[in-house]
Amino acid sequence: MLTKKNINDFAIFGGSVSFEQQLHVGRPNIGNKERLLARIGEVVDRRWLTNSGPCVEEFEQRLRQLLGVGHCESLCNATDGLQLAMRAMGMSGEVIVPAFTFIATAHAVQWLGFTAVFCDVDPRTHTIDPARVEELITPRTTGIVGVHLWGQPCDIEALEEIARRHGLKLLFDSAHAFNCSWRGRMIGNFGDAEVFSFHATKVFNTFEGGALATNNADLARRVRQMRNFGFSGMDQTDALGTNAKMSEASAAMGLVNLESLAEFVDENFRNHQAYRRGLEGIPGVKLIEYDSSEKCNYHYVVLEIDDSRTVLSRDELKEILWAENVLARRYFYPGCHRMEPYASTMPNVADRLPVTERLARRVLVLPTGTAVSVDQVECICGILRLAVAHGGDMASMLEERRTTARCAGPT
Ligand code: T4K
Numbered sequence: 001m002l003t004k005k006n007i008n009d010f011a012i013f014g015g016s017v018s019f020e021q022q023l024h025v026g027r028p029n030i031g032n033k034e035r036l037l038a039r040i041g042e043v044v045d046r047r048w049l050t051n052s053g054p055c056v057e058e059f060e061q062r063l064r065q066l067l068g069v070g071h072c073e074s075l076c077n078a079t080d081g082l083q084l085a086m087r088a089m090g091m092s093g094e095v096i097v098p099a100f101t102f103i104a105t106a107h108a109v110q111w112l113g114f115t116a117v118f119c120d121v122d123p124r125t126h127t128i129d130p131a132r133v134e135e136l137i138t139p140r141t142t143g144i145v146g147v148h149l150w151g152q153p154c155d156i157e158a159l160e161e162i163a164r165r166h167g168l169k170l171l172f173d174s175a176h177a178f179n180c181s182w183r184g185r186m187i188g189n190f191g192d193a194e195v196f197s198f199h200a201t202k203v204f205n206t207f208e209g210g211a212l213a214t215n216n217a218d219l220a221r222r223v224r225q226m227r228n229f230g231f232s233g234m235d236q237t238d239a240l241g242t243n244a245k246m247s248e249a250s251a252a253m254g255l256v257n258l259e260s261l262a263e264f265v266d267e268n269f270r271n272h273q274a275y276r277r278g279l280e281g282i283p284g285v286k287l288i289e290y291d292s293s294e295k296c297n298y299h300y301v302v303l304e305i306d307d308s309r310t311v312l313s314r315d316e317l318k319e320i321l322w323a324e325n326v327l328a329r330r331y332f333y334p335g336c337h338r339m340e341p342y343a344s345t346m347p348n349v350a351d352r353l354p355v356t357e358r359l360a361r362r363v364l365v366l367p368t369g370t371a372v373s374v375d376q377v378e379c380i381c382g383i384l385r386l387a388v389a390h391g392g393d394m395a396s397m398l399e400e401r402r403t404t405a406r407c408a409g410p411t
Pocket of ligand 1: 024025027028077078079080101102104105173175176196197198199201209210327
């Protein structure tokens with residue numbers, strides 16, 4: 001790990017690279033390897049690999065305990081989980097979703113043949129703005145999908161009130177919000193249902209995986225059937241179903257990782273604090289803070305870059321970091337509405353999404369998790385501080401590089 005002192009030390013201008021190994025946003029957190037291998041060994045010995053085996057049963061029970069929720073159905077991933085949930089709730093027609101989210105939220109709606117109606121988000125929390133939701137409700141609207149982005153709860157109270165008043169279903173995409181709370185109650189207990197992602201890149205993973213949490217027994221039963229082809233008994237289906245089951249190997253990973261969840265969160269918190277200290281006072285670089293009175297997984301280190309103050313744009317800072325092997329990400333650029341199939345079918349929708357548009361230009365997510373140390377965080381902050389301190393000169397040098405590359409033409 002190298003400390004930079006002046007402009008020529010930056011790797012992008014020919015200096016040495018700060019980190020030998022790449023630092024990722026989303027390097028998996030992995031619990032005790034011996035216990036995992038032992039559990040997988042038991043799975044193999046039992047020859048019971050999937051279809052509600054003992055690991056899945058135990059995992060679901062642990063999840064119910066942790067979340068304090070009535071029902072928790074494990075799934076193969078959150079995208080399928082969102083689809084199953086919307087279908088089981090009877091959504092159809094138009095479904096309101098935030099434009100600033102991972103594309104899976106919108107795709108899940110559209111995959112079912114419904115229309116995703118993009119809503120703007122709150123500038124402070126980056127979650128769906130209830131005031132804008134109301135304006136988008138039409139006679140064809142059947143549901144709202146709120147996303148607890150970065151693990152920050154949506155304005156749950158306002159969304160529940162709107163859903164009740166208009167007779168709409170309310171689903172939460174809680175992909176980022178495992179082990180988070182709202183008003184002291186665990187995320188997983190709100191709306192008609194909530195869907196978690198246990199993808200490799202999440203704070204807690206089951207390789208691939210997800211779960212639906214709800215306090216509605218009938219909804220849970222329908223999802224349970226749907227994830228297993230609609231079977232309600234042997235040789236009998238009650239409704240359309242698919243295959244969205246979690247395997248025993250994934251559940252084994254989940255059980256082992258649950259044992260280390262508190263450590264994962266502690267390390268994220270420690271890194272977040274280090275980022276906060278290290279970035280303090282850098283003009284134009286704002287770190288998104290979490291509500292310390294709630295349970296939080298601190299899994300996303302989210303910056304908003306105001307380039308009127310940093311001089312360097314968000315994309316230039318990203319380029320500088322990548323050259324140092326810090327693989328910062330522009331989540332969720334360019335906004336769902338600017339990606340296909342939405343961009344072609346709703347070309348003017350950006351006009352009503354000013355906050356999403358601004359965040360898509362400004363947000364930069366930095367590496368954290370158990371694979372990233374405080375020393376590394378401090379080094380990343382040092383790179384950003386030095387770059388912004390020399391913003392004007394750096395921007396000119398980057399422009400010169402781009403001009404040279406353009407003149408050289410395609411290689
Ligand atoms: N709703 C929301 C709000 C979501 O954010 C997501 C998923 C979903 C729904 C759907 O959940 P799932 O159906 O996936 O359960 C990643 C994940 O693939 C995606 O699950 C996640 N959100 C999204 C935010 O991030 P990418 O395109 O960033 O993935 P990728 O392959 O670039 O990986 C990120 C970084 O992590 C890379 O630098 C490499 C590193 N990595 C990745 C994997 C998979 C590793 O070091 N090891 C690994 O095993 O989408």
